[in-house]
Amino acid sequence: MGRAFVSVEGIARRFPSTHGGPPQTVFENVWFGIEEGEFVCLIGHSGCGKTTILNILAGLDRASEGAVVVAGREIDGPSLDRAVIFQSHALLPWLTAGENIAFAVRSRHPGWSRAQVAEECQRWIDLVGLSAAAGKKPAQLSGGMKQRVGIARALSVQPKILLMDEPFSALDALTRGMLQDEVNRIVAETKLTAFMITHDVDEAILLADRILLMTNGPNAKIAEVVVNTLPRPRTRHDVHHLPGYAELRNHILDFLVDRSKRLAETMPSGWDPRRIPEVRPAVPA
Amino acid sequence: MRAARPLASLTLSALLLALFIGIWQLSSLTSGAGDAVVDPEYAALVGAAAASGGQTPFPSPLQVGARILEHLTDPFYVRGTNDQGIGVQLAYSLGRVLTGYGIAALVAIPLGFVIGMSPLLYGALNPFIQVLRPISPLAWMPLALYTIKDSAVSSIFVIFICSIWPMLINTAFGVASVRREWLNVARTLECSTWRTAFRVILPAAAPTIMTGTRISIGIAWLVIVAAEMLVGGTGIGYFVWNQWNNLSLADILTAILVIGLVGMVLDQLLAMATRAVSYQE
Numbered sequence: 001m002g003r004a005f006v007s008v009e010g011i012a013r014r015f016p017s018t019h020g021g022p023p024q025t026v027f028e029n030v031w032f033g034i035e036e037g038e039f040v041c042l043i044g045h046s047g048c049g050k051t052t053i054l055n056i057l058a059g060l061d062r063a064s065e066g067a068v069v070v071a072g073r074e075i076d077g078p079s080l081d082r083a084v085i086f087q088s089h090a091l092l093p094w095l096t097a098g099e100n101i102a103f104a105v106r107s108r109h110p111g112w113s114r115a116q117v118a119e120e121c122q123r124w125i126d127l128v129g130l131s132a133a134a135g136k137k138p139a140q141l142s143g144g145m146k147q148r149v150g151i152a153r154a155l156s157v158q159p160k161i162l163l164m165d166e167p168f169s170a171l172d173a174l175t176r177g178m179l180q181d182e183v184n185r186i187v188a189e190t191k192l193t194a195f196m197i198t199h200d201v202d203e204a205i206l207l208a209d210r211i212l213l214m215t216n217g218p219n220a221k222i223a224e225v226v227v228n229t230l231p232r233p234r235t236r237h238d239v240h241h242l243p244g245y246a247e248l249r250n251h252i253l254d255f256l257v258d259r260s261k262r263l264a265e266t267m268p269s270g271w272d273p274r275r276i277p278e279v280r281p282a283v284p285a
Numbered sequence: 286m287r288a289a290r291p292l293a294s295l296t297l298s299a300l301l302l303a304l305f306i307g308i309w310q311l312s313s314l315t316s317g318a319g320d321a322v323v324d325p326e327y328a329a330l331v332g333a334a335a336a337s338g339g340q341t342p343f344p345s346p347l348q349v350g351a352r353i354l355e356h357l358t359d360p361f362y363v364r365g366t367n368d369q370g371i372g373v374q375l376a377y378s379l380g381r382v383l384t385g386y387g388i389a390a391l392v393a394i395p396l397g398f399v400i401g402m403s404p405l406l407y408g409a410l411n412p413f414i415q416v417l418r419p420i421s422p423l424a425w426m427p428l429a430l431y432t433i434k435d436s437a438v439s440s441i442f443v444i445f446i447c448s449i450w451p452m453l454i455n456t457a458f459g460v461a462s463v464r465r466e467w468l469n470v471a472r473t474l475e476c477s478t479w480r481t482a483f484r485v486i487l488p489a490a491a492p493t494i495m496t497g498t499r500i501s502i503g504i505a506w507l508v509i510v511a512a513e514m515l516v517g518g519t520g521i522g523y524f525v526w527n528q529w530n531n532l533s534l535a536d537i538l539t540a541i542l543v544i545g546l547v548g549m550v551l552d553q554l555l556a557m558a559t560r561a562v563s564y565q566e
Contacts, residue, residue: 060469078472090466094488094564103484107474139565157474 003069004033005193006057006161010273011066013052026052027220028065029273032212034161039187039194041204042222043252044214045260050197051087054165057195058084070161080108083159085167089150091138097149098125098134101156108157124152128182144175151179155186162187164196168203177236180206188233201252205230206239212276213255215264222276223263226252229282244282251281306346313345344535352535353542367527369519371543377519378509379547381437385444386505390498393452397497398482400453401460401490414454422447422508426515436516440509447508448501455497459490491562499555506548 012028026049034040044050055061057068059078067074070082091100101121106112109120125134128148138146147167154162164183168176184207187194198204204211211226230242239245271277344352360372400406422443429439463486471481513522521540528536 058473060472078469078475080473080475082473084469084473086466086469088466090470092467092470092485092488093566094491094562104474107476107480137565 003072005036005038005071006034006195007069008032008053008057009067009069011053011056011063011068013049013056013061014064025219026217027214030066030222031274032222032225032276034193034195036193037191039196039207039209040212041196041198041208041210042212042214043198043201043204043256044220045199045216045256048214048217048220050214051165054084054163054195054197057161058082058163060084080157081160083154083157083162085147085150085154085162085164087166087169089138089143089146091146091149091153093138096135096137097130097141097145100138100149101125101153104153104156120156124156127155127186128152142175143171144179147171147179148182151183151186155190160193162192162194164194166197166199169198169200176200176203181236183207184234199256201249201256202240204252205245205248206234206236210278211252213252213260215260217264220264221267221273223259223267223271224255225276225278227278227280229280248282251279310346313343344538349535349538353539356536356539356543366518369524371521371524371540374519374521374524375543375547378513378521381441381513381520382444382502382505382509385441386448386502388441389445389449389501390452393449393497393501394456394494397453397456397494398460398486401457402482402486404461407457407461414450418450418454422504423511423515426512436518440512440516440520443512444505444509448505451500451504452494452497455500456490456494459493459497460486462493463489488562488564492559492564495555495559495562499552499559502551502555503548506544506551510544 008030011030013026014023014028015026016023030053032040042050042053052061056063057075059075059082069075075082091097092103095103098121101124102117105117105120105124109117112120121134125131128151130145130148130152133141133145133149138149141149147170150167167183168179171179180203186192187207194207196204196207205228208228211228212222213224213226215221215223226248228248230239230244230248234242356371360370360375362368362370363373400410425443425446426439429442430436433439433442467485467489468481471485476485509520510522510525513520514526517523517526521544525537525540528534528540
């Protein structure tokens with residue numbers, strides 16, 4: 001078996017204990033892969049270390065053990081090839097929306113002229129529908145508009161991998177749905193490899209090719225990989241009418257409500273962290 | 286608190302000022318000095334008031350107003366070392382303040398930047414800063430005079446030493462408390478250290494840094510008056526002391542007013558600069 005495009009190999013995160021006891025393990029022995037062009041979601045409850053895993057993939061955090069290999073090379077710090085859409089959008093508040101994007105474009109193309117940068121920015125501003133807001137400061141924008149800027153900024157460096165840390169969790173349902181459709185469209189068009197953390201089951205079903213289910217922390221593990229067999233292209237309007245949707249959704253909900261807690265205590269015998277069982281709940285038996 | 290209408294506040298301010306001047310004028314009318322019989326030769330030598338054992342009467346608002354008008358119409362005259370216009374004296378003081386303050390800013394802001402970026406340096410230098418900061422700048426004056434041996438440079442040094450701490454502390458604090466997510470953005474965009482420092486950390490910390498510079502200019506302007514009283518020669522502080530020796534209360538009151546106005550202008554200039562770099566999250 002060859003290595004996946006992104007290969008997470010036995011990473012662990014431990015924090016030194018506060019009073020001399022054994023170190024606290026958030027998660028350990030986490031193995032998974034992401035194929036090129038694949039969209040993978042990670043679902044789990046708060047405190048299981050989801051964000052830490054994403055930060056390790058981004059290179060913003062370091063694993064206590066193990067390694068992440070991207071395209072055959074172990075990652076060592078952040079890279080323009082791995083863009084991050086932050087949960088809190090993380091726009092620089094003293095720059096306008098357009099300047100925030102220009103900051104990213106100039107990072108990717110330091111030699112570009114002012115006109116080239118402006119032209120490239122305009123392309124991304126148009127793509128995410130920000131034309132009216134480009135000259136405004138983030139404080140003057142709504143939450144949805146801010147996250148659009150965050151998406152445009154992440155995409156404008158033309159990364160190979162897009163990492164998203166609950167990017168829509170702070171938005172209202174209507175805005176969230178619109179942005180989900182847009183991310184879905186853009187990722188499909190650009191054939192980006194995407195990794196997203198979420199706790200929204202419908203979001204995961206809409207966007208992901210595979211969904212990693214994580215048990216509760218501490219000592220969180222990836223218990224199961226749910227393969228999303230629902231046909232693409234999927235949209236918010238029709239995805240819940242597709243046959244198999246209910247089975248898929250119920251399987252993930254059952255996991256979140258019940259099994260994520262039970263499995264955190266004892267994993268079934270024969271469970272191997274390097275060969276996580278794959279399930280296809282949407283395929284009729 | 287509800288915002289008051291600006292016109293109403295302004296009217297009340299004017300009324301309060303008129304009331305204050307009115308009471309002052311009335312009280313200066315009632316305290317007329319009695320004419321005592323004194324030896325005319327002695328009076329010619331020491332002045333009538335001193336010879337009669339009475340005090341120089343506190344000037345009335347009209348007298349002070351007339352004196353202010355005199356100073357304002359001819360602020361830049363020079364008639365010998367001890368008789369120079371209030372404008373000239375102010376220029377000396379402002380020159381010293383801006384020199385000492387400017388050097389302090391050139392040292393404090395880059396140094397504060399480095400301290401803020403390095404938790405190790407922050408911890409190591411903090412005890413020194415905490416001990417040095419509360420020292421009255423005038424306590425340095427003898428040491429400055431002993432080592433520098435030049436009174437003008439010594440007063441600049443005193444301004445330097447008093448204005449460096451707020452700028453240093455605020456810069457270090459502002460740089461150290463830049464939001465982690467903004468730094469993460471710079472890291473994922475592979476920004477160089479310089480680009481991160483100038484395009485992310487500096488604008489993020491700028492409001493805090495500018496607040497430090499505003500505190501510093503306030504302290505520097507307070508200290509220059511005292512420093513010039515000690516050192517003498519020129520400057521608005523020396524002017525006050527000289528007029529005290531002349532027992533010219535109207536001149537002292539003029540100087541006090543001017544010191545207040547200049548201090549306000551300096552503060553407002555930096556407040557404007559702070560507003561220019563501040564941002565809303």
